[in-house]
Amino acid sequence: MEDPRDRQYTNGEITVFWKPSKCIHATTCFRELIEVFNPGRRPWVNMEGAPTRRIIEVVKKCPTQALEFKYNREMDQDEIESNNPVVAEETPETLNRKEEKEEENQTRPTRINLMKDGPIVVEGDFKVIGPEGNTLKSMLMTSFCRCGGSKSMPFCDGTHRKIGFSEKD
Amino acid sequence: MMENKNTQFKVNADGPLEISGEFELFDTSGEIITRQGPIYLCRCGNSKDKPFCDGSHKASDFSG
Ligand code: FES
C-alpha cells in the first residue's frame, strides 16, 4: 500500500524516494550530504545540492529503505510526472510522533550532533525559541547554522560549504 | 509519553544558541561532549572555542 506521506524528488536524471515510515533517523543522509538532505529546510531534499553520483552514494548508505532511488530513464513517464512539488510536505521532523519508534525515541534525550565544518543537527523532542522569546516551534529534527552565513537563520541552508566554513579557525 | 524534560533551544539575537533541558551533545566524530546544560553554542562562526561561544560574536558584528 502506498503511504500518502511518501515523497519523491528528482533532478531529471534520477528520482529519490523517501518513505517516512521506514525512517529510523540514522542521520546518515544529512551527516554525509547536508546540501541535499537538510531536515531544516522545505522541501527537505534538494536534488540540486550535489551531483547525481554523490546523491546515489549517500542514498545507498541509508540503513533502511527510507531512501531509495531510480534512474528516470527506467521509470514510466507517469511515474515521473507524479513528481510535482507538494505543498504540505512531511519531513523527518514533522513525522507523527505516534509513529516514532516507541520507547527508544521517547526516553532518549535529545541528540545534538555537530557536523564537521557544518551545522548543528538536532533530533529528539524539543522546542526552539526565537530571539524575541517567541516559540518558533516544537520539532523532532532540525539543523542550526553555525557558520554565521545562512540566509535562513537560525537554520542551516547549506551556505557553510559555499563560504568554506572551517570550525578550526 | 515519557516526559523528556523538554530540551529548549533559545536562539539569542546576534549571539549563541542556548541549550537547556536534557540532551546529549556529540562532537564531529560522534563522541559525547556533554549532557549538562545550559550551554552556549557559537552561531556566528568566529569563536576560538568552537563549538562553544566565546563572546567573539560581539567583535565580529554578527547579525542573525
Ligand atoms: S552551517 Fe550551514 S549555512 Fe551555516
Ligand code: FES
Ligand atoms: S556566537 Fe558567540 S562567539 Fe560565535
